[in-house]
Amino acid sequence: MAGRLLRFPTKPISSDEGAAAARAALEVPIESREIRAFALQLEEPEVLLGICGILRSELETAPDKVLREAEFFYRFLEQPKRSIGILDEREFFLGETALVAGTACRLLYRREDARRWFDRSEAWFRHTVNSVADWARLSYQRLALRLEEREFEEVRELVPLLIESFEKLDMREEALKCRFLEGIVLMELDQPTRALETFRRIRSGARAMGNDQLLATALTNLAQLHAGLGEAEEALDASRHALLVWRRLNNRVGVAKVHWGMGDLLRVKGQPSSAVEAYREAQKEFAEIGMRGDVAALQLVVADLLLDLGQDDAARREIVAALPAIDEMQMVPEGVAALALLRESVRGRRIDRVALRELHGYFDRSES
Amino acid sequence: MKNRTRADEVNDLFERALPVMHSTLETDYRMTRREARDAEHDLFVWFHRFARRNGLTATPVRSLRLPLLVAACQYGRSFQLWKHGGEDLDESLGRVLAREPQDLASELVDRMDRES
Numbered sequence: 001m002a003g004r005l006l007r008f009p010t011k012p013i014s015s016d017e018g019a020a021a022a023r024a025a026l027e028v029p030i031e032s033r034e035i036r037a038f039a040l041q042l043e044e045p046e047v048l049l050g051i052c053g054i055l056r057s058e059l060e061t062a063p064d065k066v067l068r069e070a071e072f073f074y075r076f077l078e079q080p081k082r083s084i085g086i087l088d089e090r091e092f093f094l095g096e097t098a099l100v101a102g103t104a105c106r107l108l109y110r111r112e113d114a115r116r117w118f119d120r121s122e123a124w125f126r127h128t129v130n131s132v133a134d135w136a137r138l139s140y141q142r143l144a145l146r147l148e149e150r151e152f153e154e155v156r157e158l159v160p161l162l163i164e165s166f167e168k169l170d171m172r173e174e175a176l177k178c179r180f181l182e183g184i185v186l187m188e189l190d191q192p193t194r195a196l197e198t199f200r201r202i203r204s205g206a207r208a209m210g211n212d213q214l215l216a217t218a219l220t221n222l223a224q225l226h227a228g229l230g231e232a233e234e235a236l237d238a239s240r241h242a243l244l245v246w247r248r249l250n251n252r253v254g255v256a257k258v259h260w261g262m263g264d265l266l267r268v269k270g271q272p273s274s275a276v277e278a279y280r281e282a283q284k285e286f287a288e289i290g291m292r293g294d295v296a297a298l299q300l301v302v303a304d305l306l307l308d309l310g311q312d313d314a315a316r317r318e319i320v321a322a323l324p325a326i327d328e329m330q331m332v333p334e335g336v337a338a339l340a341l342l343r344e345s346v347r348g349r350r351i352d353r354v355a356l357r358e359l360h361g362y363f364d365r366s367e368s
Numbered sequence: 369m370k371n372r373t374r375a376d377e378v379n380d381l382f383e384r385a386l387p388v389m390h391s392t393l394e395t396d397y398r399m400t401r402r403e404a405r406d407a408e409h410d411l412f413v414w415f416h417r418f419a420r421r422n423g424l425t426a427t428p429v430r431s432l433r434l435p436l437l438v439a440a441c442q443y444g445r446s447f448q449l450w451k452h453g454g455e456d457l458d459e460s461l462g463r464v465l466a467r468e469p470q471d472l473a474s475e476l477v478d479r480m481d482r483e484s
Contacts, residue, residue, distance in 0.1 A: 012413065015420065045417055086414040087439055087446075096422060128443060129418070130435045133388050137423045168469035174423060207428070 018046025022054055030072050040078060045085035048093045055100045059107065060253040064290035067104035073097045074120075087130045095124035099138055106145050109293040109329040118142055136165045140178060147181055156185045174212055176205045183221060187228075196225050216245035220257050227265035235265050256285035260298065272305055279305075296325035304356055312351065319346050319356070326359070377429040378419045382412055388476050389440040396464045396472070397444030407443050414439060437476045441469035456484060 013021065025033065025040045025047060033040065041047045052074060055066050076082075077090060084090035093355040102117030118138060125134035131298050139162050147155045159182050166175035179202050186195035199221045206214035219242035226235035239258050248255030261277035285296040299322035306315035319342065326339060338358040345352035386408065393404040415436050417431060445465055448457075457465065464472070 014415075025379045049417055049420060053420075085417070086410045087443060089414070089417070092421065130421075130424075133423060169427070171427050173421065173426040182400055211426075234432075 013041070013044060013046050015046055015049075018044065019050040019053075022050025025051065026054060033072065034076060037076070042073075043082055043084055045089045048073070048077075048084070048089075050097050052093065052100065055097075057355045059103055060102065061251055062289055063104040063107040067101055067108065068188070070097045070101035070104060071072075074101060085258065091124045091127040092134070093245065095121045095128060095134060095138075098124060098140065103141050103255060106148070108291070109148075111145060112148065114145055118145075132165070133169050133171060136162060136169065136171070137174065139165075140174065140181075143178075143181055147184060150188070152185045153187050155181055156189075159185070173207075173209060173214070174246060176202060176209070176211075179205075180217065180221070187221075187225065192225055192229055196222065199225065212245050212249055213251070216242050216249065216251070217252050219245065220261060223258065224261045224264070227261060227268060230268060232265060232269055235261070239265070250286045252289050253291070256282040256291075256294070259285065260301075261300070264296065267305060272309055276302055276305060292325040293329055296322035300356060300359055304353070305349075307351060307353065307356075315351060316346055319351065374419065374425075375416065378416055380431075381429050381433060382415055382436065385391070385440075385480070388480055389437065390477060392402055392437075392440060392472070393444045397441075397448055398461050399444060400445065403447065407440070407447065411436070411440055411443060434473060434477050437473035438469050441472045441476075445469055447470065 003086065016146035017206050021041050021044065025042060028036060030038060033042070037043065051069075055070055058066050069182050074094060077084065077097065082090065084093060092237075098117045098121035102114045102121060103115035105111070105117055118141060121138050125131050125138060128134050139158075143155055143162065144156055159178050163175050163178045166172070166178065179198055183195050183202065186192075186198060199218050203215060203218040203222065206212075206218055219238045223235050223238035223242055226232075226238060239262050243255060244257045246258060248254075259278050259282035263275045263282065266272075266275035266278055279298050283295050283302075285299045286292075286298070299318045303315040303318035303322075306312075307317065323343060323346075337356045341355035342359055345355060389408060389411065390404055393399045393407055394401065399407060415432075418424070418435065418439070419432055424432070448461065448465055
């Protein structure tokens with residue numbers, strides 16, 4: 001019998017029902033999800049809103065998984081063209097899933113892919129009611145990407161403009177997030193005193209807003225700065241506080257970054273074995289959530305430390321283990337050059353320390 | 369006193385903007401009373417979800433007034449363009465439809481501020 005399927009309007013669902021349906025949808029394996037789209041209410045805006053919220057909250061802890069999910073929902077919404085919600089909701093969800101996918105790619109060091117997703121996001125956000133705010137959030141991710149590509153002067157110039165946009169839109173949390181970019185640039189440009197001031201201001205702002213995520217990130221950066229200045233007590237105090245908040249938030253990336261910072265501190269304090277232990281803790285957390293780039297970066301850091309201890313063979317093994325993951329990353333040209341020098345030196349008798357340090361300097365653990 | 373939720377604040381803002389939206393939909397966009405009521409219902413549902421979008425959950429509700437009015441104007445404009453298709457429109461409706469919803473919404477915000 002030839003014919004067409006008529007779809008009748010369904011009863012709208014509440015936000016609680018939407019959130020529950022979003023969790024249920026994400027539990028269904030991706031490969032069997034589309035065929036069950038109607039039962040899972042995947043075209044229901046409340047469900048999509050819940051999904052976007054969940055994916056965003058898991059970005060830092062499971063970027064690999066979030067990328068797969070965001071890509072699935074983006075493709076689902078894009079083709080065939082579905083009628084989703086009211087007014088701009090389809091365009092918003094397309095822009096948002098693309099933004100989430102791009103952010104996940106950035107966290108996974110897949111920078112070309114991140115750029116492509118950000119372009120898609122921009123194209124869809126062009127049609128949203130609140131496009132200025134949506135574009136501002138997208139601009140933040142683009143600036144974070146430029147920061148990772150070490151374009152410090154550009155970021156320094158553009159961050160204040162973005163903060164102004166967020167403040168005009170009354171998006172105070174987003175404005176505060178931008179201050180992180182400012183602080184990290186100051187750290188990278190070797191202005192630790194100004195960076196400390198910036199992160200202290202962020203810490204106060206986050207406390208005033210009751211935003212634990214921003215508070216813990218500020219504390220993590222403060223710990224790192226104090227460690228770099230040789231202020232061990234302040235660094236340990238900030239680290240302990242940060243660890244508490246990250247654990248409360250169940251944020252494993254945050255926990256890993258604090259362990260990493262503690263490793264740096266112990267190293268500076270001349271406790272290499274404890275430093276290696278702290279780095280291993282960080283590696284374990286990163287490995288369990290699939291952040292291979294960070295695992296590899298830590299392998300290089302540990303290799304550097306092992307060279308200090310005269311354990312050249314062990315250092316060589318760390319580097320060799322890290323190289324495949326580093327190869328997969330899309331690094332800036334200086335990083336590629338350092339990688340080539342390091343690879344060459346590992347083949348020879350003497351590991352190139354300068355190349356090793358340059359290379360692990362390209363991984364940034366302080367991003368918010 | 370009962371704690372006010374964000375949803376309560378969203379309701380309040382919507383109610384405060386409702387007379388202006390209603391008048392815009394009926395007078396500027398020439399919707400019938402029935403069409404305007406349906407539009408307002410849709411806008412109410414949309415606005416509650418809008419206020420929970422990523423990036424906006426911590427934004428004070430009072431700052432969402434302009435996007436709500438932009439949405440109302442966009443709704444009215446899209447509705448009349450769809451309803452009239454390629455037909456000739458009378459001059460005043462044609463003028464309203466030629467305007468950007470954002471511009472008209474900004475005027476409505478100013479009007480609300482003057483009247484409050």
